[in-house]
Amino acid sequence: MSFEKFKLDAKIFAGVQALGYKVPTPIQLESIPPIMESRDVMGLAQTGTGKTAAFVLPILQRLMQGPRGHIRALIIAPTRELSEQTHKAIGQLGRRAQIRSASIYGGVNINGQITKLRDRVDIVSACPGRLLDHIQRNTIDLSHVEVLVLDEADHMFDMGFLPDVRRIVKHLPAQRQTLLFSATMPEDIRSLANDLLTNPVNIKIGHEAPIETVTHHFYPVQMATKTALLKDILDKTEMESVLVFTRTKSRAKSVALQLDKSGYKVTSLHGNLTQQKRQHALDGFRDGRYEIMVATDIAARGIDVTRISHVINYDMPSTTDAYTHRIGRTGRAAKTGDAFTFVTGEDAGLAHSLKRVLGEKLEYHSVAGLTTSMPVDDGSPARRNSSGRGMKPNNGRKLFATKARPNIRSKQRSFDSSNRSQWAH
């Protein structure tokens, strides 16, 4: 099964080839045909499944027909990072087709965005707060929007953005195609979908429940300290084979390189590898030549799980379901497993959602000199600003509290050798 089946315009197909995509992922196989037929789609899929291209490719295909220079597709995303990623994917897939997009989010000067919007773009990828700002200032014209995408809708709900989304939708033409992607389907998302989608095609990919047998360890950490913390955990914990997840290909590569330089038996798996190198990495990980594999979500698809004893989320996944999916690689075969997750200030919102899902199975840890203090958990849904860079500043609530709760601290494990046996399986 190849991308040729979709009969994409040659200029868009060139983008697919430039990115090295050979086989469509399941969400692409199921979503691209109905989206190309202008159907509304509700996709239950997590990040890492290839969902961005699943909606970007049919949108690009649609834009090949008709006028250019008006905003004809609007993508709403919960975080600045996701908005940028989608903008980048459009740039890469749509380069030959000369389709122009803009990314709109808070936390940066609005004037540059106003100039860019005046400069005639075809697609806007935006966070809700700043988009509303533009609407109120009359600096964006949404009257030509033909396709609306709500990406990571459950994450938007977690962050308290749904009222903003509903306000934005009122400014769009009623006659349009609407696509909603979400990793989970809580009641509020279901009701949003009921209100916004017409006779949608429902697509469900890789939805899993958290694995009961896994213990989840969270480490509050700053980005710059992650590699030192990773080495510390690898040194102090008895691990058979470890899968380390990073968010990007380049980080997978650089983390593997740093571990290699420090003498670890490590390989990496990411989209840039030739089939031969990929096979070499996989074989080496399976037969134990490499104890550590550093991979991105999509590259890790199809990895044989039987020997994986530990998963380390060097970068937090984007959704609770993506977390479950990653962790599903341990525990299943070994019956028990451990998952380590590095949580930076930016991840506080998702850490909060995960805490609700994982409950008592979640333990916070600190390592002297490497971790920061614990994330605040005041029981209220985390609310980010539209820059996606964390909670609103100066709202009287610190991201990481200095007064740690005693019950969390008492749960900390010390990773000295006398404690190692509890990590072995």
Ligand code: AMP
């Ligand atoms: P997403 O779930 O959209 O965030 O995609 C995750 C990663 O998978 C991104 O790095 C994409 O470039 C990559 N990707 C998407 N579709 C494919 C495909 N068909 N083959 C290989 N990589 C893909």
